[in-house]
Amino acid sequence: MMTNKKKIRFPKRELNSWLRKHSTWDDQEWKDLIEELNQSGFETWVGSPEARNQVGLYLETNRR
Secondary structure, eight states: OOOOOOOOOOOHHHHHHHHHHOSSOOHHHHHHHHHHHHHTTOHHHHSSHHHHHHHHHHHHHHOO
């Protein structure tokens, strides 16, 4: 059975914008970011530990 679920893009723009304000972050800021992404329709990218690891890796790789 095929699903009509649209692939949700990786939240690159949102993460880049967040990184402009955060060169470091603590556990609460991380949780707030995850919640914000979830509320913004990126639940695919925060709904599992594996997906959150992808977000975390992006942030660590692109932090200034």
